[in-house]
Amino acid sequence: ESCGQCTPCRVGCEKAVKLMQADHWDQPLLEELCQAMGDASICGLGQAAPNPIRLTIKHFPDEV
Numbered sequence: 001e002s003c004g005q006c007t008p009c010r011v012g013c014e015k016a017v018k019l020m021q022a023d024h025w026d027q028p029l030l031e032e033l034c035q036a037m038g039d040a041s042i043c044g045l046g047q048a049a050p051n052p053i054r055l056t057i058k059h060f061p062d063e064v
Contacts, residue, residue: 003045005042006046007040008037008040009037009041012033012050015033016049024064
């Protein structure tokens with residue numbers, strides 16, 4: 001759960017969930033979102049939240 005202090009984490013997590021609910025992931029958009037969250041989030045939660053998405057795209061690119 002995000003504390004809501006910084007926009008990249010607060011909005012980025014919600015946006016990532018919506019993007020992942022699609023039948024096929026928009027990988028370039030998700031990768032861009034993950035990069036923005038990692039670079040601009042204040043705390044470790046926001047910086048680490050995109051890691052599962054990145055790893056899923058990296059290890060299972062044909063399944064997302």
